[in-house]
Amino acid sequence: MTAQLAIGIKSQAAHLRRLSIVFAVEIRLKIVTELYMREMSPKQFYEEFGGGSISRVTRNFEKLQEYGWLRFIRREGPGGKRRGGVEHFYRAPELAFFDAESWVSMPYSIRVTSTWNIFSRIVPRVREAMEAASLTAGPRHDLSCTQLTFDQTGWERAIEAVGARFTSQFEEQEDARRRVAHSGEELIRKDVFLFAFESPIRGRKRANPTLVKRRKEPLVPFPERLHPILADEVCRQVVAELNDREMSATQFHREFGAGNISRIRRRFKTLERVGWLKKVNEETGGRRRGATEHFYRATVPTILDDDPWALPDSLDGTHYWRVFQLFGEKVKEAIDTGTFDARVDRIVTWSLVNLDAQGWTNVIEGIEALSVFLLEEQERARDRMAQSADKPVRMTAVLGAFEAPRDLAKAP
Numbered sequence: 001m002t003a004q005l006a007i008g009i010k011s012q013a014a015h016l017r018r019l020s021i022v023f024a025v026e027i028r029l030k031i032v033t034e035l036y037m038r039e040m041s042p043k044q045f046y047e048e049f050g051g052g053s054i055s056r057v058t059r060n061f062e063k064l065q066e067y068g069w070l071r072f073i074r075r076e077g078p079g080g081k082r083r084g085g086v087e088h089f090y091r092a093p094e095l096a097f098f099d100a101e102s103w104v105s106m107p108y109s110i111r112v113t114s115t116w117n118i119f120s121r122i123v124p125r126v127r128e129a130m131e132a133a134s135l136t137a138g139p140r141h142d143l144s145c146t147q148l149t150f151d152q153t154g155w156e157r158a159i160e161a162v163g164a165r166f167t168s169q170f171e172e173q174e175d176a177r178r179r180v181a182h183s184g185e186e187l188i189r190k191d192v193f194l195f196a197f198e199s200p201i202r203g204r205k206r207a208n209p210t211l212v213k214r215r216k217e218p219l220v221p222f223p224e225r226l227h228p229i230l231a232d233e234v235c236r237q238v239v240a241e242l243n244d245r246e247m248s249a250t251q252f253h254r255e256f257g258a259g260n261i262s263r264i265r266r267r268f269k270t271l272e273r274v275g276w277l278k279k280v281n282e283e284t285g286g287r288r289r290g291a292t293e294h295f296y297r298a299t300v301p302t303i304l305d306d307d308p309w310a311l312p313d314s315l316d317g318t319h320y321w322r323v324f325q326l327f328g329e330k331v332k333e334a335i336d337t338g339t340f341d342a343r344v345d346r347i348v349t350w351s352l353v354n355l356d357a358q359g360w361t362n363v364i365e366g367i368e369a370l371s372v373f374l375l376e377e378q379e380r381a382r383d384r385m386a387q388s389a390d391k392p393v394r395m396t397a398v399l400g401a402f403e404a405p406r407d408l409a410k411a412p
Contacts, residue, residue, distance in 0.1 A: 013233055015102055020230035021067045022096040026221040027051050028060050032069055035092035037173065037189075037354045039073050043087055061090060069096070097349075104344045107240040109211055109276070109298040110229055111341045115348060116301050117222050119331055122350055125191060126324055128405040130315055142367045143320050143400045145327040147199060148374055151390040154381030158374055158395060159345050162196045165370050166349045169363055176359035187354040189404040192363060197346040199330065199394035200337040211243065213302040218275035225274040228267075234258045235267055239276050242298040246280050250293055268296060275299060330396045352404060367399050 022028045030049065034040060042058040051057040064070040070090040077086040103111065150158060169192050180187055218225060228235045237256065241247055249268040253261045271277040281295040315321040334340035355363065374397055385392060 012102055012105060015099075016105075016230045018067060019096055019098075019102075020227050021063065022069060023223040023227045023230055025060060026223050027057070028064055028069075029096060029223045031057075031060060031064060032092045032096050033352065035070060035090055036095050037352065038177075039089045039091045041076075041087045041089045044089075064092075065090065069094075100344050105236075106229070107236065107243050107298065108341070109243050109300050110226075110239060112300050112335055114226070115331075115335065115340060118348060118350055119328070122191075122193060123324075123328070125405055126400070126402070127315070129191070129402045130318065130321060141402045142364050143323050143402070144371055145323050145330065145396065145398045146371070146374065147330075148378050148395045148397055149392045150378060150381040150395060151385050151388070151392065153384065154377050155393050155395065156345075157377050158397070159196055159347060161370055161373055161377075162194050162347050162397070165366055166194055166347070166351070168366060169351060169353050172355060172359040172362050172366075173353045175362075176354065176356040179358065180356050183356070185356045187356055188360070190353050190355055190360060190363065190401060191350070191404045192353060192367075192401045193350040193398070194400075195348050195396070195398040197334055197348070197396055198339040198342050199396045200333050200339045201394060212278045212280060212297045212299045214275060214278070214299050215302050217301065218273070220274045225276070228270055228274065229276070232267070234264075235271060238264075238267060238271060239298050242277060242296055246295045246297045248293045248295045251295075272296065327396075327398050330398075334396065363401055367401055371397075371399060 022032055031045060034045065034049070042061045043054060045051065045061075046054045046057045051060075061070060065072065069092060071093050073089045073091050075086050075088050098106075106114070148158070176187060179185070229239065237258070238252060241252065241256075249265040250261065252258075252268075253264045258264060268277065272279065276299060277296040278299045279294050280297045283293050283295070284291070331340070340346070353359075353363070381392075384390065
């Protein structure tokens, strides 16, 4: 192993451990997401979202600040409704998300489950927005699902353009915040999602691990399910190995060591409890004497039997719902055939941004311009491929932006 590669792996592990701080408690992810859009105090967050108690919310603010996820901005008080108290306000300087290198280091089953979790959370929000007519009337909106064919150069340019659009929407949020400081206009929350992934090619199926499918999701909140994977390299190794074969804690310890057997067994039990492993076999006798050895495999959700895209009668026949159903079909097909996560540089983003009217117009126009660019790049790629032997790569690009449904759910 070269020194450069060793440093890269070490840095990546440190990045994942830092992410694990946010994912350790579900409320922390909500805190970071909200405070990336605006400054808030623990008291203000608790009054708007709940979170158990003001002291619990404050403790999580403090933990996030300790690891650099929150930055202290200002204090207010004493006086007014605070009486003798002082209120501290914070901002999140960054979002908690996986970069490409960290994402590809995750075991296949983790990537598939995480992807499906994102889509399952997006669907009801889009449905609610459509049923409220926010996609068929009122302010401008956008939703498209386009099948594209590129050469490698075209793919890279398309991915770069989608990534730039993701970054620009947060620049629009900052510009909107500055404008409303003078205009007094109210900021409105928007959902923006940008996806670009490899489409399946008919008759071609990638080789993927044969994993155990779960019909029911664990009761543990999804961010907290990710926590042991992010925090512990051994847990990642366990799940990675069990993507390829069934294995017991004893067998893993015999092959890889990684501490004493009791700690390995606890890791297996933790991973089973949060739904990453499932017991598939057990054996007794032989060198086990009177003991029973339990064997496990990694798990994935039962994607093809789930149907969060079920069509409400009120939306039957509408253009945007047909587009979103096509999106759902392409996602499920790509996950099933293994193309969705086949490329490290695929993009899956779902963002909440606070915008004024001008910012919203800019975001919509930016998405429309991106759509035009992708189609033009497809034409350029066809011209290049006519002169070369490059193999075509198919992409599904989904670009969506709409007014976010009013989310009154309290924080956990």
